[in-house]
Amino acid sequence: MMKKGRLWMLGMAGAVALLSGCNTEPDSTGEASGALGEADTVATADTVAAADTATAASAPVIAADADSTIQPVEELVLHALGNTLEEMHFDKDTLEVNASAFVKLKLTNEAQEMPMVHNIVITAPGKYKLVALAGEKAGASGNYIPQSQTVLAATPIALPGQTVELEFTAPAAPGIYDFVCTYPGHWQRMNGKFIVK
């Protein structure tokens, strides 16, 4: 909020500077349409100038915020392997993050065959099966993701060869949550524990 305030003030300062610049020009007292045109130009120039100035001026402020309030990003990488219902699996059965961490999860589908399409849905503890069965009912139009409080986060569907990404904030409450692929028929082999420390 502080930063926004500063940005706005710098913007105003820039606008004032630019406006006074205009006022010294002989043509600036011309007809109304000309003045409107100048106003538009000033607004655009001000936006650019303010953005430039703010970046330089507020850099130390952003750094201070990062130290005190912004969580470090925790990256998770998962691969879905196998080309048949019998072979398919995630390469990890456990994911681990810190409570309230900002998580970047990347899922790469290494399969070559349809219907080896996968997603990852993070669920409340012990709920992966219920979420997966409800996901089947949600169908393709619902991305196989049910509207449910027990769904904490979900990637889009990754087709064979695709990588999908998901950014979310981990639960604040430590515990053993679940993750599961909710594509129909996959949950039995494609699930694991999402551990929040």
Ligand SMILES: [Cu+2]
């Ligand atoms: Cu799957």
